[in-house]
Amino acid sequence: MGKRIGIEVSLAVSEAAKLANVDVISAYPITPQTHIVEHLSELVADGHLDAEFIPVESEHTAMSACIGAAATGARTFTSTCAQGLALMLEICYIGAALRLPIVMAMANRSLSGPISIWNDHGDLMMARDSGWVQIVAENGQEAFDLTIQAFRIAEDHRVLLPVIVNLDGFTLSHVIEPIEILSQEEVNKYLPPYKPKMWLDLKNPITMGPVGIPDVYTEAKKAQDEAMKNTKPVVIEAWNEFAKLFGRKYQPVESYKTEGADTLLVTMGSTSETAMTAIDQMRAAGRKVGLVRIRLYRPFPAEEFVTAIKGAKQIAVMDRALAFSGMETGPLATEIKAILYDQREKPYVWNFIAGLAGRDITVENFTEMADGVEAAAADKLPQGATWTNVRE
Amino acid sequence: MAKETGMISWKELALGCAVTRPGSAADLKTGDWRSQRAVTDYEKCTKCGMCYMFCPDMVYSPKPDGFYEANMYYCKGCGICAKECPADAITMVEESV
Amino acid sequence: MKSAAEALKGFKKFSPKKLPVEEPLSPGHRACQGCGEVLALRQVMKALGHDTIVASATGCMEIITSSFPQSAWRVPWLHVAFENAAAVVSGIEAGYKALMRKGKIPEKKVTFVGMGGDGATADIGMQALSGALERGHNFIYLCFDNEAYMNTGIQRSSSTPYGASTTTSPAGKKSIGQSTWKKNMAAIAVAHGTPYVATCNPYYYLDLMNKAKKASLVEGPAYLHIYSPCPTGWRCNPEEALTTARLAVQTKVFPLYEVIDGKYVISRKITKPKPVSEYFAIQRRFRHLTEKDIAYIQQRIDEEYDKLLALAGETPGAEGEREET
Numbered sequence: 022m023g024k025r026i027g028i029e030v031s032l033a034v035s036e037a038a039k040l041a042n043v044d045v046i047s048a049y050p051i052t053p054q055t056h057i058v059e060h061l062s063e064l065v066a067d068g069h070l071d072a073e074f075i076p077v078e079s080e081h082t083a084m085s086a087c088i089g090a091a092a093t094g095a096r097t098f099t100s101t102c103a104q105g106l107a108l109m110l111e112i113c114y115i116g117a118a119l120r121l122p123i124v125m126a127m128a129n130r131s132l133s134g135p136i137s138i139w140n141d142h143g144d145l146m147m148a149r150d151s152g153w154v155q156i157v158a159e160n161g162q163e164a165f166d167l168t169i170q171a172f173r174i175a176e177d178h179r180v181l182l183p184v185i186v187n188l189d190g191f192t193l194s195h196v197i198e199p200i201e202i203l204s205q206e207e208v209n210k211y212l213p214p215y216k217p218k219m220w221l222d223l224k225n226p227i228t229m230g231p232v233g234i235p236d237v238y239t240e241a242k243k244a245q246d247e248a249m250k251n252t253k254p255v256v257i258e259a260w261n262e263f264a265k266l267f268g269r270k271y272q273p274v275e276s277y278k279t280e281g282a283d284t285l286l287v288t289m290g291s292t293s294e295t296a297m298t299a300i301d302q303m304r305a306a307g308r309k310v311g312l313v314r315i316r317l318y319r320p321f322p323a324e325e326f327v328t329a330i331k332g333a334k335q336i337a338v339m340d341r342a343l344a345f346s347g348m349e350t351g352p353l354a355t356e357i358k359a360i361l362y363d364q365r366e367k368p369y370v371w372n373f374i375a376g377l378a379g380r381d382i383t384v385e386n387f388t389e390m391a392d393g394v395e396a397a398a399a400d401k402l403p404q405g406a407t408w409t410n411v412r413e
Numbered sequence: 414m415a416k417e418t419g420m421i422s423w424k425e426l427a428l429g430c431a432v433t434r435p436g437s438a439a440d441l442k443t444g445d446w447r448s449q450r451a452v453t454d455y456e457k458c459t460k461c462g463m464c465y466m467f468c469p470d471m472v473y474s475p476k477p478d479g480f481y482e483a484n485m486y487y488c489k490g491c492g493i494c495a496k497e498c499p500a501d502a503i504t505m506v507e508e509s510v
Numbered sequence: 511m512k513s514a515a516e517a518l519k520g521f522k523k524f525s526p527k528k529l530p531v532e533e534p535l536s537p538g539h540r541a542c543q544g545c546g547e548v549l550a551l552r553q554v555m556k557a558l559g560h561d562t563i564v565a566s567a568t569g570c571m572e573i574i575t576s577s578f579p580q581s582a583w584r585v586p587w588l589h590v591a592f593e594n595a596a597a598v599v600s601g602i603e604a605g606y607k608a609l610m611r612k613g614k615i616p617e618k619k620v621t622f623v624g625m626g627g628d629g630a631t632a633d634i635g636m637q638a639l640s641g642a643l644e645r646g647h648n649f650i651y652l653c654f655d656n657e658a659y660m661n662t663g664i665q666r667s668s669s670t671p672y673g674a675s676t677t678t679s680p681a682g683k684k685s686i687g688q689s690t691w692k693k694n695m696a697a698i699a700v701a702h703g704t705p706y707v708a709t710c711n712p713y714y715y716l717d718l719m720n721k722a723k724k725a726s727l728v729e730g731p732a733y734l735h736i737y738s739p740c741p742t743g744w745r746c747n748p749e750e751a752l753t754t755a756r757l758a759v760q761t762k763v764f765p766l767y768e769v770i771d772g773k774y775v776i777s778r779k780i781t782k783p784k785p786v787s788e789y790f791a792i793q794r795r796f797r798h799l800t801e802k803d804i805a806y807i808q809q810r811i812d813e814e815y816d817k818l819l820a821l822a823g824e825t826p827g828a829e830g831e832r833e834e835t
Contacts, residue, residue: 044608047601071612073604077597078641085594085638089565089601092588094615095608097601115590120429181428214614219428221563221586221602223620228432228581230589237578240423241430247423419579430578436536438575438582443538462526466715467752469549471537487537491544491741492749505749 023203023267030161031056031194033202034100034126034186037168039070040208041124044095047075047086051105052138053190054128058100080105084112084123091121092229094217096172099123102190103130106144110151116183117152118245119229122175122215123183125153126168128190129290131378139379140190142290142341145318146352152245154184154252155319159293161198164188166269169208173259176215180252187318189291191379203267211266249320256317273322274329278304279311284391285330285368287338289315289353292375292382296339299387310391315353323360335369337394339409341376349374349406358404369398375409386410443470447490449505455480457502464494464503511646514705514728514770521727524719530556539582540574544748546739546755547571547654550712551625554652554736557719558621558726560585563602567595567626567635570661571654592626593634596642596651599624603647621726625652627738628669629659632693643702643731650725650732653695656740664743668693671763672810673803674795676743681798691810699733700769706732707769708777712739713755717766717777724768737764745794757789762815767822774822781826786811 028036034057038046046065048058064070073090077083080101091097101109106127116123132143148155154174158164164186171184188194203211219227233241253273264270277293278300279285288296293314303310313329313336315322330336340351350358354372361367371394376382386409393407417440427433451472453464458480465473465481472488473481495503524530534555541548551571555562563586566572572589575582590598603622609615624642626635631653639651658676659665666679670688675681679688699707706728710718718736725732737758739751746754758764761784766777786808790796799807819826 044612044614045601045604047604071608073608075600075604075645077600078644079637082594082597082600082638082641085590085597086601086604088590089588089598089603090605090608091601093563093602093605093609095605097605112591112594118429119590219431219433221588223561223563223586223618225433226435226560226584226586227427228435228576228583228587229429231430231432231576231578231581232573233430234419234578237419237426237430240421240426243423244426244430417579432576432579432581434581436538436582436584438538438540438580439536441538441540441580443540446543462529466529466553467549467712469541469545469552469751470539471533471535471552475531484537489543491751492747493544493549493752496749497752 023201023207025199025201027197028200028202029056029195029197030164030188031128032060033161033165033200034168034188035060035064036202037165038098039064040203040205041096041169041172041212043072043098045073045075045090045097046099047077047083047090047097048099049077049080049083049101049105051080051101051103053130053194054100054102054126056194057126057128080109081112084109084116087123088112088116088119088121091123092119092221094215094220096215097123100126100128102128103132103144106147107132110147113148113151113153118241120181120245120248121183122181124168124171124175125183125185127185127187128194129187130190137378140192141377141379145187146342148185149319149352152182152249153319154180154182156184156186157289157316157318158186158188158193159291159314161193161196161200162269164193165200165202166263166271169203169212170259170263173212174252174256177255178218180248180255181218182248182252187290192291207267211263253317253320253322271316272325273317274325275314275316276329277312277314279313279329281309282311283309283334284395285310285333285336286312286387286390287315287336287357288312289318290341292339295382295384296387299384302384303388303391308391321356326357326360327364330368333368335371335394335398337371337373337390339373339375339390343374351406354406369394370404371397372406373409374406380410382409442486444486444488447488448508449490449492450485450488450508451483451490451494452504452506453483454502457500459500461499463497463499467493467497469493511729517728518724518770521724524557524716524723526716530559532556532559534558534560534562534585535575536582536584538580540577541570542742544741544751546712546751547656548574550654550710550718550736550738553712553715553718554722557722558623561619562621562623564623564625565595565598565602567630568592569627569630570656571625571627573661592630594638595624595626595630595635597638599649600642600645600647603649622649623652624649625654627660628653628655628657629667632668632695640702643699643704643733646730648730650734653735654738655735656738656743658743660740660743669695673799673807675798676795686803687798696733696735696769700772703772704731704733705729705771709735709737709764709766711737711755711759711764711766713752714759714766714778721768743795746792750792754789754793757784760784761786761789762811763789765815765818767818774818776819776822776824779824
């Protein structure tokens with residue numbers, strides 16, 4: 022039986038990788054991910070986890086070694102964020118193209134410059150087009166659960182894509198929360214051993230990573246794109262199975278008090294829980310507001326999102342990253358607007374850029390977002406963006 | 414034809430665009446590239462094996478009688494074997510059109 | 511962990527009459543005619559055999575052997591990017607190690623190889639190589655040195671020899687060509703405490719194959735720096751690819767030696783060297799050099815060779831060309 026303990030979220034993520042019986046860990050330290058790799062290193066050093074821990078000399082090597090290991094059929098794990106992700110990104114694209122089910126925990130941190138160790142979604146957005154599956158945790162229990170699920174999703178032969186588990190740096194990684202750590206038997210029931218579809222096998226010598234001549238590149242990418250398209254049903258299946266075994270249900274888009282709501286907030290990550298407090302307060306005051314949270318970011322669950330916001334007149338989308346599109350809107354708002362374009366009934370959308378590099382987003386801020394989008398909608402302003410908490 | 418040129422449907426591609434047939438390059442007739450070909454005079458050959466070990470294209474292979482047989486399918490006509498043969502047994506001859 | 515010397519005790523050299531017939535690299539690859547690099551690769555693979563897994567960097571050897579849908583590889587092979595062959599092979603080695611130890615796959619002796627050109631090794635891949643050597647993975651790193659970034663069109667690398675003309679170090683009115691001396695990668699490998707380091711040359715194929723085999727027997731990392739003639743980039747006749755290789759050794763430009771547990775051993779002591787001008791004469795990448803340039807280079811070559819002899823505890827001047835391995 023799993024036991025519920027107070028544990029730092031980073032350590033819970035390491036425990037998840039240990040319970041998944043990973044074979045190879047190849048990681049480079051970067052604040053605020055360090056506790057994840059340190060704890061895994063300890064687990065290996067004390068013999069609690071039988072794995073090869075490769076103390077690589079950079080993140081670029083970390084991902085390169087992950088690919089090498091995953092290509093042998095080893096269950097492979099790594100962790101990074103921000104600048105580390107930026108450094109390994111070249112290789113991340115290749116890992117996805119090679120269809121290797123590497124799992125990476127990302128302790129979300131802002132991208133330089135200026136250099137900042139504090140939490141936002143710059144790195145999450147940077148990996149957006151890399152071909153990696155991305156799921157987002159809101160609290161410690163989710164960080165643990167999602168990591169276990171990530172292996173199952175990644176290794177499913179209908180997917181065979183690498184997966185990023187996003188957890189907000191410091192805000193989640195460095196806090197102690199009550200988390201039910203599943204037992205080894207429980208995890209074994211849920212997560213079967215990794216059976217690779219293709220690997221570097223002396224008996225069957227294949228060539229992985231050949232030159233993609235113009236006659237094949239398009240087809241190779243189409244095949245990869247199809248895999249990403251086919252991932253959502255596998256994720257939902259994995260989450261339903263998890264719910265059946267352990268009672269905790271996860272969905273690609275989560276709703277909070279959205280029934281009859283005219284105004285909805287849209288968030289992603291740990292700030293969702295702050296937003297929920299704001300929703301509670303506003304609801305108590307009689308306002309028809311609700312919250313929609315994105316849990317599956319890549320592939321983006323468009324259908325589920327449209328269903329979740331049905332009936333809302335206006336939505337305030339919070340972005341914790343920038344796209345420098347010249348239009349001020351962040352990446353999440355831009356994607357949501359694109360999805361809504363096809364819908365006959367579209368709510369009014371206002372974008373709030375908030376919480377960059379660890380700047381606090383308070384309950385009041387969320388109330389302001391609800392106020393802001395309602396006012397903008399009423400005034401029929403052209404849909405735009407506001408920077409929350411910026412000192413003008 | 415499609416399989417040889419790689420022009421196949423995306424559905425037929427191996428996972429991650431891997432090449433699953435080891436040594437499939439052996440299908441490619443690099444001999445078409447040459448403008449001159451290596452010709453061995455076996456009377457002069459001393460079976461030293463240098464042509465075998467110095468050919469970048471694996472044209473020569475050892476035979477049971479100790480001589481080395483040349484497979485012109487691959488010979489690019491570089492001339493290394495002719496140049497290095499200590500017995501001057503190999504000559505480069507213009508490839509006929 | 512055994513020392514290299516212990517691992518190599520009783521090492522049986524390849525017999526010239528009984529060379530391995532296997533060709534883990536197939537013909538039909540797309541190398542230029544007269545490519546000395548693919549020849550060296552072929553010879554190494556014959557020495558290593560089929561129980562080998564190769565991680566290749568982007569470069570000539572990768573491009574010519576893996577143009578979809580063809581592959582010249584008859585052993586498992588993985589290409590990821592340009593600067594990370596050493597990192598990728600670290601992962602492959604760790605993966606196999608973990609899987610074997612955990613009983614997920616049967617125990618078996620596998621040779622893990624990371625390979626790249628001089629660009630991928632001495633320049634963009636330096637970091638990954640340094641990390642892999644320092645961490646002590648059980649693998650062989652092969653640097654195929656054709657002395658420039660040949661695959662992208664003959665641009666200079668840190669391994670381009672002084673005075674050589676390349677497209678990014680062209681000889682001109684204000685330039686001698688490459689203005690820096692060739693980076694000593696073997697010394698860098700030795701400085702990492704690499705148990706087995708050796709220089710190889712495809713003309714001396716028995717020596718090369720023996721060194722490749724030794725590298726596979728040593729526990730921990732091994733580094734082979736392999737002279738790879740490139741007629742296309744060096745602008746010599748294709749049939750002279752091996753002439754350049756032979757002259758490189760005979761003029762002391764590319765000395766052959768091993769470093770076993772840090773101890774230098776000369777493979778072929780050159781006591782009657784040919785002048786470096788003879789080496790330059792057949793390669794148009796050197797044709798702009800003046801007599802003064804060549805004299806300076808000759809002096810430097812002589813000095814470097816004497817330094818090498820000193821490291822090996824040898825004195826210059828004994829008679830004849832002696833084969834050590």
